[in-house]
Amino acid sequence: MRLTTPAIVLALRSHGEHGAVVRLLTPNHGLVAGYVRGARGRRMRPVLIAGNLVEAQVSARTDAQLPQISVELTHSRGPLLTEPLPAAAIEWAAALTATALPEQQPYPRLFQALSGLLDAIEAAPSASGWGAALVRYELLMLAELGFGLDLESCAASGATDQLVAVSPRSGRAVSAAEAAPYAGRLLPLPPFVRDGGPAALPDTVDGLTLTGHFLARDLLTDRAESLNEGRARLVERLRRAAGMP
Template structure:
């Protein structure tokens, strides 16, 4: 945007900043002009927390990577604001991040169905996710195929206490669909490295 590198504007154009942006142009296909007003800055809250900073970079990297230009995603926007507000202020944000990745996949058309077992229809003992269908599979339904399925930890089911080891397992599963479904739709562009840095950081602390 015009003046984005100026001393007045550059400090507010930071990752994680919440802005009110107005775009004006004579015709829709014109480049137009943006005006920006700051709503909330989050940089200070995460700068002293390396894990939260990694989370912020992963969120902004994934959004830049996959959201089509000018396409609204109001529910994902609301979830993102909630997640960013937790970073640097609460220990529960890694769990919120995992569920945010689930919401991102859903918004992009690759939502997982974790309601019941794809094989038996059971609601109990759900322990895996099929990499082919994105549906949950129970212990009984998995049988001898368990080693070919993805993990379904309690954190992905909305249960558990947000244990980092459990969250790491969940990120293996969401990561599979980001890399093998979403990335394929985006001309096989690689998933931003910032996400893997966050995954590695969570695994080290777990």
């Protein structure tokens, strides 16, 4: 393997005395992991922050060998780490991507969506500016990995309007009329998920409640318990910001 590519830094795990295994998301080669020499040194630490955009050179002599990676910073999102909510959102989106995706399988739509989410967080650090993008990124992650939700019509009646909930078992939408007898047992379906556009913070929390159920059930199993806990803290911060109980 020899390639030079733009990449988004996702995660870093110490390896050896000064280096680390770094996981990157690339547009055409998907998730790439490799060893970065000096990754924990003073020069490289600010470069290998989750969410940063880098130019990566990846090389390996054989498929069985851990690739060697060198990186140059092209855009830093380090300043956002001083803001608790944006920092938590970037950390979560990067960790989800690093954990859920198989290595070296291209997901160009996910690369573009993650880039867009990070740009939205940078442009409008208030969660009302990027919350909808985070929910859509999680929905896309589910769909790209084969667990997409069916939100086009009601599972019971086939109706395509007044869809207000989702079955936690089937992942299919439910209309207001059909949902009424099952109040409290269905997941919320906020309007922005189907209609597009921005979302108020309470709707963002509802959207994350929806995606969180299916992420935990279908993608983030027991091996990612700590990841689920990190996401729960992010959602709790958003609830407080929205003034929700």
